[in-house]
Amino acid sequence: MNQARKCINSLKAYNPGLIRAKYKLDANESPYDLPVAYKDRILKRMRKIEFNRYPDPYARELREAVAKKNKVGPDNIFFGNGSDEIINYVLQAFCGPGGTVIIPVPTFEMYRIAGVINGNRVIEIPLDKDFDLDDKKIIACADKTRAKFIFIAFPNNPTGNCFSYEKILNIISSVAAFVVVDEAYLEFSGKTFLRHLKRHKNLIIFRTFSKLYSAAIRLGYMIADRKIIDTVNKVRLPYNINSFSQAAALELLKMGRYTAEKADIIVKEREKLYAALKGHYVIQKSDANFLFIKMKQNAGTCRKYFQKNGFSIRIFKSGHSRGWMRLTIGRPEENEAVLKILTRSVE
Numbered sequence: 001m002n003q004a005r006k007c008i009n010s011l012k013a014y015n016p017g018l019i020r021a022k023y024k025l026d027a028n029e030s031p032y033d034l035p036v037a038y039k040d041r042i043l044k045r046m047r048k049i050e051f052n053r054y055p056d057p058y059a060r061e062l063r064e065a066v067a068k069k070n071k072v073g074p075d076n077i078f079f080g081n082g083s084d085e086i087i088n089y090v091l092q093a094f095c096g097p098g099g100t101v102i103i104p105v106p107t108f109e110m111y112r113i114a115g116v117i118n119g120n121r122v123i124e125i126p127l128d129k130d131f132d133l134d135d136k137k138i139i140a141c142a143d144k145t146r147a148k149f150i151f152i153a154f155p156n157n158p159t160g161n162c163f164s165y166e167k168i169l170n171i172i173s174s175v176a177a178f179v180v181v182d183e184a185y186l187e188f189s190g191k192t193f194l195r196h197l198k199r200h201k202n203l204i205i206f207r208t209f210s211k212l213y214s215a216a217i218r219l220g221y222m223i224a225d226r227k228i229i230d231t232v233n234k235v236r237l238p239y240n241i242n243s244f245s246q247a248a249a250l251e252l253l254k255m256g257r258y259t260a261e262k263a264d265i266i267v268k269e270r271e272k273l274y275a276a277l278k279g280h281y282v283i284q285k286s287d288a289n290f291l292f293i294k295m296k297q298n299a300g301t302c303r304k305y306f307q308k309n310g311f312s313i314r315i316f317k318s319g320h321s322r323g324w325m326r327l328t329i330g331r332p333e334e335n336e337a338v339l340k341i342l343t344r345s346v347e
């Protein structure tokens, strides 16, 4: 007997793809592991942790550090076990069953999945032909449905571009819904809505450590008005950020010069790869650490071809990104290898 809730039946369990591949370019992680000396600093801090104790449920020290970095108050910061967890929490806190969530599509899949899990009504509004937002349609839809949330990834995943800043501002100032601007790829775009936070109380900003610092520690955060943070804290599981992640993040924040250097290399590599592929493929200009490229062959053929050559990349065989692939920027030698096989004909 199928005892799952009806909305759960329509979902598939998350498939992380290949865990091991010679060239792992499928999850928008940083291609740079931390140097051993930096890992040692983290381990030294971890050694001081009392392993028998629960973590600080408020992650106080880390909250101070992240608040200082963003020039906001500690009360404006909320941590999640990855920003994935925060998507779920904000919906739990503010959007009950049947509440409307609007997402432009294609976009990051977890917005829809979290909405479905929470019993929300998820309305998808297609991007225009340049992969930009249809702000008028989004505003009209939010109005008509009394939407509770609009999720906007900035830059967008999987298309890689930042949507028009003015259109997003127009949405934020026109709707009653909360507007989440998810800046997961901020380090590669350099563009943020942070300065609008004071004026627009419905604006929520998401960030993550996953794309440049460390995906291993599973740490994301939200910056928002204190009242929003206080409400979301009511649904947060008590010790959601473990002591090891808190310790690692505190050390990672001190490695600003190293991470900035890496971000710089990744952006330069992105531009190089984009320029080299432009003549061969329909490809989207990117503000993130990945490229969105139209496939010339069907998904199955492409997948086999990449796998055979030791590459794991994201191939979309259904949904709004059907016919496209997403390629994470790797180290220079990985990018050269991927360029070689992308400019060779698929057989």
Ligand code: PMP
Pocket: 027, 028, 081, 082, 083, 084, 085, 108, 153, 154, 156, 157, 182, 184, 207, 208, 209, 210, 218, 219, 220
């Ligand atoms: N937002 C966007 C737009 C993403 O692309 C991702 C990662 N794929 C996330 C959030 C999730 O980040 P985290 O690892 O912090 O859960």
